[in-house]
Amino acid sequence: MRILTGPDGPADEVTDDDLRRLYAAPDRPWLRANMVGTVDGAATGESGKSGSINNDIDKRIFDLLRDLADAVVVGAGTARIEAYRPADRPTVVVSRSGQVPDRLRDAGPGRVVMATCQAAPDLDAARAHLGDDNVLVLGGHRVDLCVLKDRLAERGLRHLLCEGGPHLLRDLLDQGALDELDKSVVPRLVGGLHRRITDGPPLDVPLELRLLLEEEHTLLGRWYVARSN
Ligand SMILES: NC(=O)c1ccc[n+]([C@@H]2O[C@H](COP(=O)([O-])OP(=O)(O)OC[C@H]3O[C@@H](n4cnc5c(N)ncnc54)[C@H](OP(=O)(O)O)[C@@H]3O)[C@@H](O)[C@H]2O)c1
Numbered sequence: 140m141r142i143l144t145g146p147d148g149p150a151d152e153v154t155d156d157d158l159r160r161l162y163a164a165p166d167r168p169w170l171r172a173n174m175v176g177t178v179d180g181a182a183t184g185e186s187g188k189s190g191s192i193n194n195d196i197d198k199r200i201f202d203l204l205r206d207l208a209d210a211v212v213v214g215a216g217t218a219r220i221e222a223y224r225p226a227d228r229p230t231v232v233v234s235r236s237g238q239v240p241d242r243l244r245d246a247g248p249g250r251v252v253m254a255t256c257q258a259a260p261d262l263d264a265a266r267a268h269l270g271d272d273n274v275l276v277l278g279g280h281r282v283d284l285c286v287l288k289d290r291l292a293e294r295g296l297r298h299l300l301c302e303g304g305p306h307l308l309r310d311l312l313d314q315g316a317l318d319e320l321d322k323s324v325v326p327r328l329v330g331g332l333h334r335r336i337t338d339g340p341p342l343d344v345p346l347e348l349r350l351l352l353e354e355e356h357t358l359l360g361r362w363y364v365a366r367s368n
Pocket of ligand 1: 182213214215216218234282304305306
């Protein structure tokens with residue numbers, strides 16, 4: 140893997156230690172999202188999941204970013220479609236309905252946190268599955284994602300990794316909660332009708348490129364949301 144652009148300029152090779160330094164989050168509450176797409180902008184492949192477009196190079200950064208995170212934040216849709224299971228760090232599921240994805244229902248205490256709203260039809264069921272302390276009600280009819288970041292930081296979960304999906308990413312950007320986007324571009328074109336990495340009403344968010352890596356024609360970018368600097 141080589142650095143095309145970064146804080147110390149280009150380099151022909153990076154070690155795992157270099158990557159940890161290059162992707163270190165600032166020493167403050169920080170929320171980044173990691174997404175993958177094809178050159179023609181698809182966020183999913185033929186299986187309807189991101190698993191059919193990602194590759195080993197992207198997986199290296201995916202694993203690194205998980206390792207650097209205090210908690211993983213994921214939209215309930217992605218958790219259901221990608222069949223999320225409890226991970227080695229807390230999983231925070233964002234849901235309007237309050238419906239806990241099947242495979243996360245039997246996680247140990249505190250392994251899964253649900254962020255939802257007062258109007259959620261499944262609020263009581265979420266509390267029964269996860270325990271009252273693990274269900275955060277952060278708004279009347281929508282989840283306030285900036286408050287979510289604050290509440291997780293109060294629990295010691297300061298460095299957060301969002302793994303999507305497209306609706307949640309769009310809302311994080313819209314509400315000003317996102318600090319960083321890490322986006323891998325895999326060297327493929329898939330045509331067809333696929334989601335992009337954001338979905339929902341239009342928005343216009345400027346980004347600043349901090350780091351661009353390349354290996355075997357896969358590009359790995361680290362972008363800061365401009366207002367976070
Ligand atoms: N290329 C990539 O990097 C990547 C990454 C992740 C996912 N994906 C793909 O994206 C697809 C899923 O897309 P999606 O847009 O449905 O994913 P999503 O954003 O994870 O899921 C949408 C659902 O998540 C909850 N949600 C999202 N934003 C919310 C918000 N602001 N407030 C409250 N709840 C919120 C709602 O759940 P409730 O229905 O429970 O209310 C909503 O119905 C899958 O095919 C997956 O493979 C791709």
